[in-house]
Amino acid sequence: MKSPLRNPQSEIRNQSRDTLNIVVVGHVDHGKSTVIGRLMADTNTLPLGKLEQVKARCRQSARPFEYAFLLDALADEQAQGITIDSARCFFRTSRRDYIIIDAPGHLEFLKNMISGASRAEAALLVIDAHEGIRENSRRHGYMLSMLGIRQIVVLVNKMDLVGYDLGVFEGIRRDYAGFLADIGVTSIDFVPICARDGSNISTRAAWYSGLTVLEQIDSFSSEKGAQSGPLRFPVQDIYKFTEHGDDRRIVAGTVESGAIAVGDQVVLLPSGKSSRVKTVEGFGQPARDRAGAGEATGLTLSDDLYIRPGEIMCRIDDVPPLVASRLRVSLFWMGKAPMIRGKKYKLKLATCRVSVELREVIRVLNADDLCTQQKQQVDRHDVAECVLETAKPIAMDLIGDLPATARFVVVDHYEIAGGGTIFAAVSGSRSALCDHVARRESGWERSEISPETRAMRYRHRSKFIVVSGAPDASNAVAKALEKALFEEGYVAYYLGVSTIDHGLDADVIDSAEKREEGVRRMGELARILTDTGQILITALPDMDRHEMAQLRTLNAPNEILVVWVGDAVGNDCQPDVRLAVDAGRAEAVAHIMSHLRKEDIILDYSI
Template sequence: MSIPQVAPQCEQQAKPLQPHASLKIVIVGHVDHGKSSLIGRLFHDTGSLPEGKLEAIHAMSERRGMPFEWAFLMDALQAERDQGITIDVSHIHFRTPVREYVLIDAPGHREFLKNMVTGAAQADAAVLVVDAREGMQEQTKRHSYLLHLLGIRQVIVTINKMDLVSLAQDRFQKLSKDVRHYLSELGLDLQHTQIIPVSARDGDNIVTRSIRMDWYEGPTLAESLDGVQQPVSVLEMPLRFPVQDVYKFDERRIVAGRIETGQIRLGDTLMFSPSNKTARVASIEAWNARIKPVAARAGQSIGITLDEQLFIERGEVASLVANPPTLSNVFRGRLFWLGHAPLKVGKRYKMKLCTAEYTVEVQAIERIIDVNDLGMRESQEVERNAVAEVVLRARGLIALDPFDYNMSTGRFVLVEDYDIVGGGLISMEGYADQRPTGIKSSNIFMVEHRVPEPDRWRMNGHRGGILWMTGLSGAGKSTLAFSLEHYLFQRGYQVSVLDGDNVRHGLCSDLGFSPEDRVENIRRVGHAAVLFARAGFLVITAFISPYRADRDRVRMLAPGLFHEIFIEADLETCEQRDPKGLYAKARRGEIDEFTGISAPYEPPKLAELQVDTKAHSIEECLAKLTDYVSRTFVVTK
């Protein structure tokens, strides 16, 4: 058996290697489409194989009575050689005259998707391998979607085994069209996506341009790899320093961890999230360093001491004060589910984000994505190997970043019974940063009233309070609020309505409907409502107030005065009513960030009262409200 003959290597003009880190490329594709063979050939044809390696693989093949396979250069595990599949993730360094690379060979078999995700999560770009005979298989599409899910936007596609379809140009063009259509549906920039016809076995268009496929005029695989752009440097990104641990050493408290992005300098003022504590960097500690460094950068594991003895815990994220991470107890996740048991609404999992661990609950499964046609469907559970968009909620605030802002703090994994069952990317679409703004004014003091609240209540004949009506647009909040106001006023109550539309003509006229503006709108209204309630008024509010956290913050301003009333009607009912024509405009795309259509609504979990306007008439709903007021607020003079 002779060693396969290879074509001479292409002559490339040598360029100096770039000073930055190696480019990480993941190789993915359906099982048996030739990933490992393609890598083996690429290594051989670029002269990257250690001396004698090819001969050793050839001798091994002869001893086993097997034909020579380029894949054997990669398949290092005994189980892989016996079964002919890649099980684990392999990392191999090689170089072209332009720069150095780390190739990540990820398994294609369905049972090893967790390994594939692990490998792809580390990559800067990807090579997708498609068999010229079989075309785009389900697993090929699944891998493509996972690349999209992991934020990899630079993809090179190789149509492999062209020798098995007689090097046919029309077959290549058909598959290219299929691939381009699918990748375009994912939103990839096809202007920079190369699709290359190759034969890994014979070396066509791997490093050397194929003479047999002279109809192809594009770049080889090696040339395409050299054309991949370096990702944004982690040094240019905002500082994110997750705390691994805090050690007490020589009377010092050393905060230790690995800098994920950005840089730390001596004297920097850091903010630790989610606790929001701040302190200056007093020293930077490095192991086995003769001289203490004055700065540290992304990728370094260091310790720091602070000018104040703060209580800092593992999992907190240090940043510069001017650019901290987002704080939120709820976020959207684009999730790939790996668990044997399905993910379900209401179930809790341990979430790992950098060095932190949180218990999160699945608040909603918004849609399941079919990787074959990218269609979407609704479901209350996510099966193994499925892709879904979910909403996760924690009890406390989490320090995080949207993935498209910072990859390092925008990826998470879910754990159940010590096993990783899912992973995904963080999106804050529709949700606002919950970081407290604090009081910006100085020299201000709280002033106590001379008229106690109980005296006001006895004079009015009723307690002061806030009836906070929340629900979708069209649920009937304003109708019930003004009807209730009229009814109570006729009976001598000191009562007034704060309505969403009315306050936006004055108090909140400067606000729009972005998540951040919605939060500020409710903050202002909440404080105004508390002032009225403490003056003895019964304040009725009619606001969508879509975020549970915002309503909870108003409750915390005056826990004994706040009464949450859920005006319930499903989306279909509200759209049928559509009293202001807003749903129709939102469906036409004329209104952005519209609750229920393009922005989330979080219904109350423990409302003091729930009024179903779909199941009951206005009169019946009003009767329920007036009965609640009578039982709750009446005071004997």
């Protein structure tokens, strides 16, 4: 449902002005929506006549007017008396434009808060002066810390209910500042307010001498400074045009950090492919030569690379993101079922989507008293330090370096079940895939027919041959190889990726995981089919080194032969056989057959 808050004139913001994202959090009924309504009213950001319209409705229904009513983004919100969506609105001061996010306070809606706060640069945390610090006040403080939000102002609201007693304010300031300091948050300020009457929102009350809320948020620093940081451009999608002679391949995404310009030498991680920026594109915009942090844009590259969504583009001369599959994280779990080891979840970081498992729970923290406990699973509302392992290496940063590419969410059964941040990459230990293969091999029922006996019967040893590189050429070569081997009497079979897609992978609904799961299942099938002694052939276009390593591991102890067709521009895959893209089928097959004979895969004798 479209929010009635949005003012088209304020949504079309002046791009030359500074913009800051702020999230507003706090326990239920502590006054978040009233604070935001006041900020919008006091800065004259409301649509013309909106304030008077809401006041008139209140008079008609004999209800006292509340500034929170200005923020009712959902039709049933007033009836329930709670904010149940993460509503976004805009306001502006003389210094900058603001995008402000009202995050719900109920435990049931904390998942909305995580998604809403994921791009925030600062936070307002509201505490009721009369009720004091509540359970959610501590949880929200810990979550803001975990998300890497360091600019926090605590608004002690409803000072009218305690008779504007600054002693109450100082007590809350002392206790909550101590709590935040214990979790590593020290850059904080406190403002006593009464959002209902506007005290210290934009106008300073007589009983207070500090900064108002508007003065505090105008003192926040903006991530416009992020343009001077290292480039992080997560790839969202690739668009190819074919009409009217337009052959562009536009790499689309949002610049999360740094800036990118025409002529920049860039590298994509984790694939390691590199190229140069040819153009910077914008829909319906004039040509330009650069884009900076916060801008959604498109790029074309000088090389025709096969790029997948989820990779992160950075400049070659910048500090690169880390590439790892094992991550040490701070995690807040909100799933109805606990997070357990051995179960597959989906991790989403920037534009990356990848399967993930819980490998280790290091400790679980009670956000109320900061006591720790040892557990084997992460239960609902737990804050845990743990180790996660992704199905393949991903590019990311650490929360202390670049928060935008260090924050993630975990999805369980298509619902966001957790969120957190990465604070270390873990190396040196055996992967979950290796553990799986070890368990598989220990339970493998071995035939009484030895591999050597099969090789003598078939006149060849078993082999898994993967043809990669240029899509059309790799498929053609793979099928021609199968035919040539078959015609010479060898036991060979071509298994197409599309066969897997429409058969074994028919249960995979998410297109983002089709390739990932297809590679895994192909590897498992290869282990079975090569165990029969035959030569299995497939074509997997533009395979990267991580997929190659995965297939080698899954097919073990049997061997794999990788054939690359065409130029491996920017690809760090190291094949066993290289073929020119313009090589004829007969020439390509002869080259591969020669290699198979040289390596004694095809035996020129039989007994």
